[in-house]
Amino acid sequence: MIDKRSPIPIYHQLEESIKQLIESGQLNPGDALPSEREYSDKFGISRMTVRQAIINLVNDRYLYRVKGKGTFVMEQKFEQNLHGLTSFTEDMKARGMEPSSKLINFEIIPANAKLASLLQIPEYGPVYEIQRIRLAEDIPMAFERTYISANLVQGLTSEIVKNSLYSYIEETLSMKIAGGRQVIEAAIANAEEVKLLEIPEHIPVLIMERSSRLEDNRIFEVVKSTYRADRYKFMIDLTRP
Amino acid sequence: MIDKRSPIPIYHQLEESIKQLIESGQLNPGDALPSEREYSDKFGISRMTVRQAIINLVNDRYLYRVKGKGTFVMEQKFEQNLHGLTSFTEDMKARGMEPSSKLINFEIIPANAKLASLLQIPEYGPVYEIQRIRLAEDIPMAFERTYISANLVQGLTSEIVKNSLYSYIEETLSMKIAGGRQVIEAAIANAEEVKLLEIPEHIPVLIMERSSRLEDNRIFEVVKSTYRADRYKFMIDLTRP
DNA sequence: TATATTAATTGGTATAGACATCTATATTGA
DNA sequence: TCAATATAGATGTCTATACCAATTAATATA
Numbered sequence A, B: 001m002i003d004k005r006s007p008i009p010i011y012h013q014l015e016e017s018i019k020q021l022i023e024s025g026q027l028n029p030g031d032a033l034p035s036e037r038e039y040s041d042k043f044g045i046s047r048m049t050v051r052q053a054i055i056n057l058v059n060d061r062y063l064y065r066v067k068g069k070g071t072f073v074m075e076q077k078f079e080q081n082l083h084g085l086t087s088f089t090e091d092m093k094a095r096g097m098e099p100s101s102k103l104i105n106f107e108i109i110p111a112n113a114k115l116a117s118l119l120q121i122p123e124y125g126p127v128y129e130i131q132r133i134r135l136a137e138d139i140p141m142a143f144e145r146t147y148i149s150a151n152l153v154q155g156l157t158s159e160i161v162k163n164s165l166y167s168y169i170e171e172t173l174s175m176k177i178a179g180g181r182q183v184i185e186a187a188i189a190n191a192e193e194v195k196l197l198e199i200p201e202h203i204p205v206l207i208m209e210r211s212s213r214l215e216d217n218r219i220f221e222v223v224k225s226t227y228r229a230d231r232y233k234f235m236i237d238l239t240r241p
Numbered sequence C: 001t002a003t004a005t006t007a008a009t010t011g012g013t014a015t016a017g018a019c020a021t022c023t024a025t026a027t028t029g030a
Numbered sequence D: 001t002c003a004a005t006a007t008a009g010a011t012g013t014c015t016a017t018a019c020c021a022a023t024t025a026a027t028a029t030a
Helices: A010-023 A036-043 A047-059 A079-086 A088-094 A113-119 A158-162 A165-172 A191-197 B010-023 B036-043 B047-059 B088-094 B113-119 B158-162 B165-172 B191-197
Strands: A063-066 A070-073 A099-110 A126-136 A139-149 A177-188 A204-214 A219-228 A234-239 B063-066 B070-073 B099-110 B126-136 B139-149 B177-188 B204-214 B219-228 B234-239
Touching: A010 A036, A010 A047, A036 A047, A047 A063, A099 A158, A113 A139, A113 A219, A139 A191, A158 A165, A165 A177, A177 A219, A177 B177, A177 B204, A191 A219, A204 B177, A204 B204, B010 B036, B010 B047, B036 B047, B047 B063, B088 B139, B099 B158, B113 B139, B113 B219, B139 B191, B158 B165, B165 B177, B177 B219, B191 B219
Parallel strands: none
Antiparallel strands: A063 A070, A099 A126, A126 A139, A139 A219, A177 A204, A177 B234, A204 A219, A234 B177, B063 B070, B099 B126, B126 B139, B139 B219, B177 B204, B204 B219
16 A cells, blocks of 8 residues: 555655545545554554645645544535635634534425525425534534525435535535625624524624525525624635736 | 744744745745755754744745745735725726715824734834725715825825725826735724714624735735625625636 | 766655643542 | 543654755866
């Protein structure tokens, strides 16, 4: 598996080998990798060389590491593309914080008039409603409600949502996600948000509404998120054409 | 510059130190950094530790390395972006509304510490302060404070500001505007904003802070705007690459 | 002079080991 | 039984050293 006499650097051989295990499904998201010392012993190479392979895979978002616990396989990596700078998970990671989610609700509901209009479906049509609390370092940062047309995105389960919705849509359903539109506004937290976000009453929040579309311009998702404004800011990079 | 007794890792201290040199303009795009061995000798730290700092900066696209030649400051830190740098005027016109402005203040003031840091100029350096109310269809929408380094953008008058600041910079002064960075947050309107925007007390507002830079990465403008959140939303288009 | 060689300098790869910090588990003591 | 304490094992930081590979400049040679 590792050829020390090869002109290809050892760390690169190991890197490709691990990447291959992930892409072939022998290592699944969340799985723990052997420890650095195990790799070191197994292949008779230095631990620093193992680390170099792993560091590269962490930078490429194939893996993530938790001090004292181990190294694990990342959820699908291209999720970051769509959200860009305003993706909660990526944003938090970029700030050196550990993001997590708490699923509050997952069910199919009939679309009301507004939702039907946003999703471009008939009124009372079936829609997945997914409600989540987004946390950073276990502190509630945002309350997120996602609505997905059930006729368009079929076979959705809470497990899929927990892993990666976008990879399910793109890989399993073979539909191509093209982009989206986001609107940001400010408001005062309502009672439900105060409770779920564990914040004082009457403090300002940021509301983000996003609708995401497929390549054929059908809307497959509408997300409404409420961010606590005392802890969260939206950052946007602008480059002139 | 490097404190070995600090609990902050040495590589991280060096990393921040180099990043600071770049962002403050003491290191310019294309400039060569001292070699790894020079850093190692200068600070009395291991070359591997220097490399860890540099590797991180290469991953963050601050630097790039060429084997046998050296390490250099990257030309453009960020890749192409999704949205352009638009002014209030352009934004309102795009929404089919008639924009106008009311100039409240136009003077040269000495930069305080925060402003000096944001504009990358010495403290007490001369800065244009331009305060404006932005209106759409004669309704106040935002209170905007613009700060411009007077040594960088010379000969500014209130007449120029009334017309188009950006075209003055690009056409008359022949300086190229490259982009900027925006931060959006929510707050409760303060007394001044309540008065100027003619809004009720305690309503939420959107705060936008933008810093704009020239092609040579000098910051020429810092803008802080307060938008009434009941009338104004930020819209962002995301398109997948 | 023009070309080839060599030396010096740069980043790239790899090793071995030390100690720190964090996590989970097992053990001990009240 | 419950809580504090020890420990084993994981990643994180750092050192010191060695040699490889690419580039550049100085030097020797035809």
